Amino acid sequence: MNPATVIALLSALIAVESPRTTAQARAAIAREGAYGCLQIRQCCLDDVSRVTGKTVTLKQCGASEGVSLWVCVQYLRYWGAHYRKQTGKEPTPEVLARIWNSGPQGWRRESTEGYWKKVKVVLEKASPSAM
Numbered sequence: 001m002n003p004a005t006v007i008a009l010l011s012a013l014i015a016v017e018s019p020r021t022t023a024q025a026r027a028a029i030a031r032e033g034a035y036g037c038l039q040i041r042q043c044c045l046d047d048v049s050r051v052t053g054k055t056v057t058l059k060q061c062g063a064s065e066g067v068s069l070w071v072c073v074q075y076l077r078y079w080g081a082h083y084r085k086q087t088g089k090e091p092t093p094e095v096l097a098r099i100w101n102s103g104p105q106g107w108r109r110e111s112t113e114g115y116w117k118k119v120k121v122v123l124e125k126a127s128p129s130a131m
Contacts, residue, residue, distance in 0.1 A: 001090070004127075009093045010069060012122035013038060013100055016115070025062075035062035038072050043103075048074045072100065079104045093123065 001009075017039040019025035028034040034041050035058040042058060048071050049055050061068045079099045080091040091099075091107075097119040098112035099105075106112045 001093070001096075005093060006073075008123055008127050009096060009119075010072060011126065012093075012119045013072065013097065014065075015122045016118045029062075033058070035059070036068040037065045038068045038100075040068055040071055044071065044075055047078070051078045076100060083107060094120070 014037045018037045019028055019039075028039060032039070032041065038061070040058065040061040045056055045058065045061070052074055056067060056071055061071060076091075076096050076099060080096055082104060083089070083091045083095055083099070094116050095107040097116050098107045098109070101115040102109050102112045
C-alpha cells in the first residue's frame with residue numbers, strides 16, 4: 001500500500017474513532033477502556049508490546065495522537081503481514097480497517113462491515129482515488 005493511502009486510512013480511522021467531546025472520551029474509557037484518538041484498548045497494546053518489545057500505556061495513547069498513531073501502524077503492520085501470509089493477498093484499506101475494529105480476524109467478521117462502511121465514506125470524501 002502506498003504511503004498516501006496509509007495516511008488517508010489513518011486519518012479516516014481517526015475520524016471514525018475520535019471522541020468529539022471530553023464527555024464522549026470519558027464515556028469510552030468508562031465503557032470500553034478505550035483511549036485516545038484511535039480508541040486503543042489494552043489488548044492492542046499487549047500485541048504491540050509483544051511484537052515491538054516497547055511498552056506503551058493507555059494513558060500515553062490518551063495524551064498523544066502521535067503515540068496512538070504509532071501503536072496503530074505497528075498493529076496493522078503486524079496483522080497485515082499475518083493476513084498476507086494467510087491469504088496470499090496484500091491487505092487493502094478495508095482489510096486493515098476491519099482488523100483495527102475487531103482484531104486479527106476482523107476482516108472475516110460480518111460485524112465489522114458497518115465499521116468499514118463508515119471508514120470508506122470518510123476515505124471517499126477525502127480522496128476518491130484512494131479507493
